[in-house]
Amino acid sequence: xxxxxxxxxxxxxxxxxxxxxxxxxxxxxxxxxxxxxxxxxxxxxxxxxxxxxxxxxxxxxxxxxxxxxxxxxxxxxxxxxxxxxxxxxxxxxxxxxxxxxxxxxxxxxxxxxxxxxxxxxxxxxxxxxxxxxxxxxxxxxxxxxxxxxxxxxxxxxxxxxxxxxxxxxxxxxxxxxxxxxxxxxxxxxxxxxxxxxxxxxxxxxxxxxxxxxxxxxxxxxxxxxxxxxxxxxxxxxxxxxxxxxxxxxxxxxxxxxxxxxxxxxxxxxxxxxxxxxxxxxxxxxxxxxxxxxxxxxxxxxxxxxxxxxxxxxxxxxxxxxxxxxxxxxxxxxxxxxxxxxxxxxxxxxxxxxxxxxxxxxxxxxxxxxxxxxxxxxxxxxxxxxxxxxxxxxx
Amino acid sequence: xxxxxxxxxxxxxxxxxxxxxxxxxxxxxxxxxxxxxxxxxxxxxxxxxxxxxxxxxxxxxxxxxxxxxxxxxxxxxxxxxxxxxxxxxxxxxxxxxxxxxxxxxxxxxxxxxxxxxxxxxxxxxxxxxxxxxxxxxxxxxxxxxxxxxxxxxxxxxxxxxxxxxxxxxxxxxxxxxxxxxxxxxxxxxxxxxxxxxxxxxxxxxxxxxxxxxxxxxxxxxxxxxxxxxxxxxxxxxxxxxxxxxxxxxxxxxxxxxxxxxxxxxxxxxxxxxxxxxxxxxxxxxxxxxxxxxxxxxxxxxxxxxxxxxxxxxxxxxxxxxxxxxxxxxxxxxxxxxxxxxxxxxxxxxxxxxxxxxxxxxxxxxxxxxxxxxxxxxxxxxxxxxxxxxxxxxxxxxxxxxxxxxxxxxxxxxxxxxxxxxxxxxxxxxxxxxxxxxxxxxxxxxxxxxxxxxxxxxxxxxxxxxxxxxxxxxxxxxxxxxxxxxxxxxxxxxxxxxxxxxxxxxxxxxxxxxxxxxxxxx
Numbered sequence: 001x002x003x004x005x006x007x008x009x010x011x012x013x014x015x016x017x018x019x020x021x022x023x024x025x026x027x028x029x030x031x032x033x034x035x036x037x038x039x040x041x042x043x044x045x046x047x048x049x050x051x052x053x054x055x056x057x058x059x060x061x062x063x064x065x066x067x068x069x070x071x072x073x074x075x076x077x078x079x080x081x082x083x084x085x086x087x088x089x090x091x092x093x094x095x096x097x098x099x100x101x102x103x104x105x106x107x108x109x110x111x112x113x114x115x116x117x118x119x120x121x122x123x124x125x126x127x128x129x130x131x132x133x134x135x136x137x138x139x140x141x142x143x144x145x146x147x148x149x150x151x152x153x154x155x156x157x158x159x160x161x162x163x164x165x166x167x168x169x170x171x172x173x174x175x176x177x178x179x180x181x182x183x184x185x186x187x188x189x190x191x192x193x194x195x196x197x198x199x200x201x202x203x204x205x206x207x208x209x210x211x212x213x214x215x216x217x218x219x220x221x222x223x224x225x226x227x228x229x230x231x232x233x234x235x236x237x238x239x240x241x242x243x244x245x246x247x248x249x250x251x252x253x254x255x256x257x258x259x260x261x262x263x264x265x266x267x268x269x270x271x272x273x274x275x276x277x278x279x280x281x282x283x284x285x286x287x288x289x290x291x292x293x294x295x296x297x298x299x300x301x302x303x304x305x306x307x308x309x310x311x312x313x314x315x316x317x318x319x320x321x322x323x324x325x326x327x328x329x330x331x332x333x334x335x336x337x338x339x340x341x342x343x344x345x346x347x348x349x350x351x352x353x354x355x356x357x358x359x360x361x362x363x364x365x366x367x368x369x370x371x372x373x374x375x376x377x378x379x380x381x382x383x384x385x386x387x388x389x390x391x392x393x394x
Numbered sequence: 395x396x397x398x399x400x401x402x403x404x405x406x407x408x409x410x411x412x413x414x415x416x417x418x419x420x421x422x423x424x425x426x427x428x429x430x431x432x433x434x435x436x437x438x439x440x441x442x443x444x445x446x447x448x449x450x451x452x453x454x455x456x457x458x459x460x461x462x463x464x465x466x467x468x469x470x471x472x473x474x475x476x477x478x479x480x481x482x483x484x485x486x487x488x489x490x491x492x493x494x495x496x497x498x499x500x501x502x503x504x505x506x507x508x509x510x511x512x513x514x515x516x517x518x519x520x521x522x523x524x525x526x527x528x529x530x531x532x533x534x535x536x537x538x539x540x541x542x543x544x545x546x547x548x549x550x551x552x553x554x555x556x557x558x559x560x561x562x563x564x565x566x567x568x569x570x571x572x573x574x575x576x577x578x579x580x581x582x583x584x585x586x587x588x589x590x591x592x593x594x595x596x597x598x599x600x601x602x603x604x605x606x607x608x609x610x611x612x613x614x615x616x617x618x619x620x621x622x623x624x625x626x627x628x629x630x631x632x633x634x635x636x637x638x639x640x641x642x643x644x645x646x647x648x649x650x651x652x653x654x655x656x657x658x659x660x661x662x663x664x665x666x667x668x669x670x671x672x673x674x675x676x677x678x679x680x681x682x683x684x685x686x687x688x689x690x691x692x693x694x695x696x697x698x699x700x701x702x703x704x705x706x707x708x709x710x711x712x713x714x715x716x717x718x719x720x721x722x723x724x725x726x727x728x729x730x731x732x733x734x735x736x737x738x739x740x741x742x743x744x745x746x747x748x749x750x751x752x753x754x755x756x757x758x759x760x761x762x763x764x765x766x767x768x769x770x771x772x773x774x775x776x777x778x779x780x781x782x783x784x785x786x787x788x789x790x791x792x793x794x795x796x797x798x799x800x801x802x803x804x805x806x807x808x809x810x811x812x813x814x815x816x817x818x819x820x821x822x823x824x825x826x827x828x829x830x831x832x833x834x835x836x837x838x839x840x841x842x843x844x845x846x847x848x849x850x851x852x853x854x855x856x857x858x859x860x861x862x863x864x865x866x867x868x869x870x871x872x873x874x875x876x877x878x879x880x881x882x883x884x885x886x887x888x889x890x891x892x893x894x895x896x897x898x899x900x901x902x903x904x905x906x907x908x909x910x911x912x913x914x915x
Contacts, residue, residue, distance in 0.1 A: 071700075078700060100705035100872075135707045136699025279665040282703045 014210030098283025103253035154200030197241020242379025407435025410686030412901030434637015443834030489734025602757030688856030717852030741778030855894030
């Protein structure tokens with residue numbers, strides 16, 4: 001019998017009792033088999049909690065793998081595109097990993113917990129790939145996805161709320177830093193990371209302490225207008241700040257059935273994550289070839305005229321289709337209509353003028369808009385407070 | 395100390411020597427390193443008892459490519475055949491043996507119908523072998539990213555198929571994937587004939603007559619006929635003499651062969667293979683490293699999985715390379731007395747495999763890492779044609795024995811004596827009194843063959859010869875045309891196309907490909 005066989009078909013995260021109580025809209029979605037709220041109360045209110053106060057997001061369904069042993073660093077360095085030796089103990093690194101064809105399998109974060117002790121946090125299930133990759137390496141790979149519960153606390157008052165909860169000294173933690181605190185006999189790990197592009201933290205705790213953590217956090221955060229948010233609000237925030245979503249903006253390479261549907265890091269605007277000077281890592285040979293021969297696509301952030309999000313739009317150049325939109329949103333704080341697009345080379349260079357063919361519906365009436373758009377060079381939301389250490393007193 | 399060569403060749407097996415010859419002839423400075431004491435790899439002779447020597451691994455010569463033989467001028471360098479056109483004899487305990495040589499089959503129990511059927515079968519399958527022989531003599535085409543040369547090879551293959559004519563093409567397509575058991579059943583009545591041809595199909599492999607691909611195994615063996623061998627031949631002085639002749643030919647081209655030099659690692663310089671380190675700690679660097687060792691030894695062992703990408707490491711780890719053949723060497727104080735055979739007839743290839751089910755049952759055991767209770771044997775008494783291999787009046791019997799697992803439960807030491815005993819008893823059924831003639835014996839298990847000849851799993855072919863592991867899939871998808879998947883490292887051994895057996899084509903094709911690509915200036 002599976003330990004979860006007494007549950008409904010959908011899995012529940014360790015925070016479920018609290019999440020269910022807070023989820024007034026009863027608007028549930030599925031995230032990798034877990035039932036998770038799309039929205040708790042109101043998407044806009046949740047979004048503005050992220051931007052103007054503190055929002056809390058249950059990210060427990062993320063896959064968490066512990067990689068430890070004498071070869072842990074060497075193993076990870078072969079696995080991912082980035083140079084892992086540059087991620088020091090107590091730091092977190094964002095990276096992607098590829099298959100041998102240089103196609104992105106997933107993106108995620110690597111937590112350097114101690115000497116040759118890491119946790120890799122991933123969107124897609126990766127147990128098989130991680131184990132195959134362990135051939136020739138002395139490492140132990142443990143799937144900690146169920147054991148570790150996680151909350152993201154994001155927004156300008158996040159630090160203040162966590163300090164109020166008793167996480168003394170947290171204000172000294174730099175972006176992508178990692179620290180821990182005792183919590184009711186367990187260890188609460190805190191990283192200054194997130195998916196919203198703002199000041200924010202992620203809290204990692206043993207699953208059986210999840211509810212206690214939630215309760216303490218919301219108690220302490222009350223004066224800081226803390227509020228849980230669902231995946232819809234997160235979607236707005238991550239598009240505004242230029243973060244790719246696996247499964248949306250690219251297809252994990254090993255789950256792509258049709259040839260040519262996966263993307264390389266270069267094609268996703270992630271060349272900065274690729275350390276070609278490492279002598280060997282998965283995808284390197286193919287990426288060297290791609291570098292020499294050119295990519296098929298370019299990732300572009302488009303500033304689209306008008307206020308209609310360019311969902312699923314075709315991107316045109318001189319009337320011809322040169323790309324498609326993968327993510328789109330009207331971004332409230334930046335007051336911009338932003339779309340992520342895959343543009344066929346050689347199009348999509350910064351500054352290029354393109355046209356988004358946007359369809360939208362009002363009361364069963366479909367309208368087509370040819371919205372001019374511009375390839376911009378950077379995400380529209382990137383406030384200095386995201387990086388300030390210590391954070392400003394919000 | 396660092397010495398610079400154009401090419402370092404790991405392993406002085408016959409394919410390594412052949413490859414070195416062609417590279418050196420084209421002006422490349424080649425250094426061969428081998429852990430053994432003699433050149434030739436599995437083409438070796440050793441003294442297993444005082445005064446008695448024997449071919450250690452391969453015992454018959456039947457596939458050495460004529461062009462390789464000519465180009466290396468092997469006769470000039472000492473190669474001499476003790477006998478050729480040797481027939482295969484399927485032994486019968488009562489002496490009613492079956493003899494096959496080329497298209498002819500003889501025996502007391504064979505019907506006129508089977509004789510005619512065999513002739514037709516031999517002719518038809520001979521055409522298929524001819525097509526294979528053509529494919530073997532060139533690098534395998536790539537399926538994707540194919541360039542003009544590859545397309546041409548594919549067209550040639552297609553054309554070759556087409557040229558067979560409709561009926562033969564259809565027949566080849568029909569049989570090439572199936573098993574030899576079914577093919578025998580539909581062609582012949584004689585259990586002996588069926589058994590003899592089945593045994594040829596599974597020699598050196600981890601397969602029984604009912605295993606798919608065994609028809610391919612049969613055709614693979616038949617390629618030897620296209621190369622000019624009728625039956626098998628025996629090298630004077632044992633197969634080691636072939637190794638020596640090849641080594642002499644290679645040295646004449648200025649190649650440096652260092653024996654007793656065990657390569658511990660193939661070293662990466664950045665992302666390229668650029669040298670090797672010996673067990674002694676000595677380093678050598680070169681523009682190119684070519685490995686005659688099997689793909690698993692080369693890539694998993696000498697290069698290491700850490701130096702390659704995950705997908706490739708995984709494909710290598712999945713190469714099927716389980717050997718199932720052991721070697722039995724007996725020193726005899728007289729010529730054994732096989733029922734129904736006399737004198738020179740004992741110099742033939744003697745087979746113990748009464749019928750196909752017997753072979754299948756013998757094979758069943760190794761599937762579960764057990765030792766065959768009633769094994770099959772491919773026997774040579776080399777001293778009939780080459781008396782110098784034993785003291786005067788004495789004889790040597792050598793046999794390839796199937797099926798023996800790589801690692802039986804409890805380890806080989808627990809089984810070695812018992813298995814030898816079983817084999818002697820089996821021999822005594824066909825050669826009464828042989829037990830009393832034995833003055834010394836030696837059993838080389840697949841594990842011993844791995845240890846002595848560096849063949850992973852003790853597998854003759856450096857990787858099973860099955861359709862998923864031949865042509866562009868050999869040794870594994872993504873490492874075809876003698877490239878290894880590691881820049882600066884090529885494969886030239888049996889693990890590469892076309893496969894094992896003392897043929898020399900893997901070595902020759904590899905050298906041609908290396909030169910064609912300009913991989914070493």
